[in-house]
Amino acid sequence: MNKAAIDQKFLPELSLLLNKLSGNHENWLQTALQLYQNSDTLARVLLLFYNKNDQKRFIAIT
Amino acid sequence: MFTAHASSWAKFLAPFITPELDKDLFVKVFMTLVSNELKIEHYLKIRAYLDVAEYANLINSFKHAAEFLAKIYEADKHFDKIKNLIDSRSNIWNFDELIKPLLNVYPHYCFRKIAAMTYKTLNTERGRSIYEQIAKWLVLTKQLPGMQQDVMILIGKTYNHKPNLPALKDEMCKAMVV
Numbered sequence: 001m002n003k004a005a006i007d008q009k010f011l012p013e014l015s016l017l018l019n020k021l022s023g024n025h026e027n028w029l030q031t032a033l034q035l036y037q038n039s040d041t042l043a044r045v046l047l048l049f050y051n052k053n054d055q056k057r058f059i060a061i062t
Numbered sequence: 063m064f065t066a067h068a069s070s071w072a073k074f075l076a077p078f079i080t081p082e083l084d085k086d087l088f089v090k091v092f093m094t095l096v097s098n099e100l101k102i103e104h105y106l107k108i109r110a111y112l113d114v115a116e117y118a119n120l121i122n123s124f125k126h127a128a129e130f131l132a133k134i135y136e137a138d139k140h141f142d143k144i145k146n147l148i149d150s151r152s153n154i155w156n157f158d159e160l161i162k163p164l165l166n167v168y169p170h171y172c173f174r175k176i177a178a179m180t181y182k183t184l185n186t187e188r189g190r191s192i193y194e195q196i197a198k199w200l201v202l203t204k205q206l207p208g209m210q211q212d213v214m215i216l217i218g219k220t221y222n223h224k225p226n227l228p229a230l231k232d233e234m235c236k237a238m239v240v
Contacts, residue, residue: 037063040070043063044074047074047075047078051078055083058078058083059083059084059087061063062063062064062071062075062079062084062087
């Protein structure tokens with residue numbers, strides 16, 4: 001990733017995107033939960049997911 | 063997350079948060095939006111959920127934003143408090159915004175206040191921007207119920223002010239006072 005000169009700040013989003021593309025929902029959620037505190041964009045994606053699927057978790061994360 | 067960066071998260075959360083979901087968070091999110099954006103519609107969403115202390119804090123936080131405070135008082139129909147707000151200020155800027163909600167509630171008070179502000183300002187200040195303000199106040203007097211005769215006299219006296227003030231006349235025409 002360093003060789004590809006990807007800005008460090010995009011790594012959380014990139015990790016999440018790769019998990020999404022792989023179709024592994026469990027991994028996607030785990031990655032999002034691990035990394036959302038480092039990225040507002042990712043936190044927003046996670047909140048949108050929980051707003052739709054689990055409102056208690058939505059409030060807890062908020 | 064929200065607690066640490068309320069300002070940046072409030073706008074994002076607003077469409078999703080409801081009092082049924084979490085009343086405290088709902089109040090905090092919209093309190094933040096009220097403070098950030100000074101929009102009365104945010105206040106209207108939370109006013110039914112504010113306790114006495116929260117309401118007092120909110121009012122206190124706007125003590126230097128009289129125009130917005132007046133909007134809150136107007137929404138709550140606390141017209142007497144808008145009067146107090148006007149009486150406690152000598153600032154002429156935005157006077158028209160403050161007095162507007164009172165035109166139909168206290169027409170005599172509004173007329174006296176606008177007349178006094180007009181005469182006082184004409185005695186102490188000069189300049190087109192000042193005349194523009196005066197014209198804004200005078201056009202409001204036309205909305206005062208049952209005071210047409212007094213209003214005509216006030217407008218006539220102001221328009222025919224001596225010494226002659228062409229810029230004042232011009233601003234009064236532009237604002238459609240005359």
